[in-house]
Amino acid sequence: MLISYLPLGARALLGLILAVSLIHKLRGPRAFAASLAGLRLLSKKKAPMLAAVVIGAEAVVCAALTHPAGYRIGLPAAAALMAGYAGAIGVVLRRGTQTPCACFGSPSDRPLSRLQLARNLVLFAAACAGTLAAFAPAQTAVRLEGAALTLLAAALLTVVVVRLDDIVELFAPWPGPSRHGPPSQR
Numbered sequence: 001m002l003i004s005y006l007p008l009g010a011r012a013l014l015g016l017i018l019a020v021s022l023i024h025k026l027r028g029p030r031a032f033a034a035s036l037a038g039l040r041l042l043s044k045k046k047a048p049m050l051a052a053v054v055i056g057a058e059a060v061v062c063a064a065l066t067h068p069a070g071y072r073i074g075l076p077a078a079a080a081l082m083a084g085y086a087g088a089i090g091v092v093l094r095r096g097t098q099t100p101c102a103c104f105g106s107p108s109d110r111p112l113s114r115l116q117l118a119r120n121l122v123l124f125a126a127a128c129a130g131t132l133a134a135f136a137p138a139q140t141a142v143r144l145e146g147a148a149l150t151l152l153a154a155a156l157l158t159v160v161v162v163r164l165d166d167i168v169e170l171f172a173p174w175p176g177p178s179r180h181g182p183p184s185q186r
Contacts, residue, residue: 004139005150007071010130012154013161014078014123015065020162022058024104029055035102039092039112057081072134079127086120093117101165110165119164 025032033051037044061081064074085103089112092099098111133139160167 003133003136004142005146006133007075007130008142008147009150009154010075010078010126010133011065011071012151013157014075014082014127014130015062016154016158017123017161018058018062018065018078018081020158021104022055022062025051025055025058032102035100038097038099039088040095040097040099041088041091072131075127075131075134079124079131082120082124082127086117086124089117089120104162115164115168119161123161 029051030048032055033048036042036050036054037047042050058081061074061077064070064077067074092112093114101110101112101116103116
């Protein structure tokens, strides 16, 4: 039954996304803190503290998702983290702040948009679904081939989520000059 694979898929998807995000943030923690200051959620002096909290939270949740006994804590914690990210993005969008997205550590030239909000809400839903399935009674056993397929799907979805801005840009109508130039010069 598919519900048996949902906790594994949610854990893998969220764990991989958080691992990618964490690696990028750890490569440039000062740049990440500066991008948080640009969100104007806290004062500039408190941005490094917030960056450390975000990095620490991502590391703890990622570790909980990968630990065999910790996923029942990791999935709800991932849901809380994604809800927090969505809430922060919602506040920034409501204020009309035009700030680049540093969702995966390195600042982009694209400002935060409803796309990032939607992405985090979908990840929140995945964490909630995985949590509910993890606590569901009497699931059927997970088979090796089903687990392998679930992990492969999670890896592919991770690539889509991490590169979502680029994928959307590929299919968006060309409005004129972009950071890549006109299509004839790409």
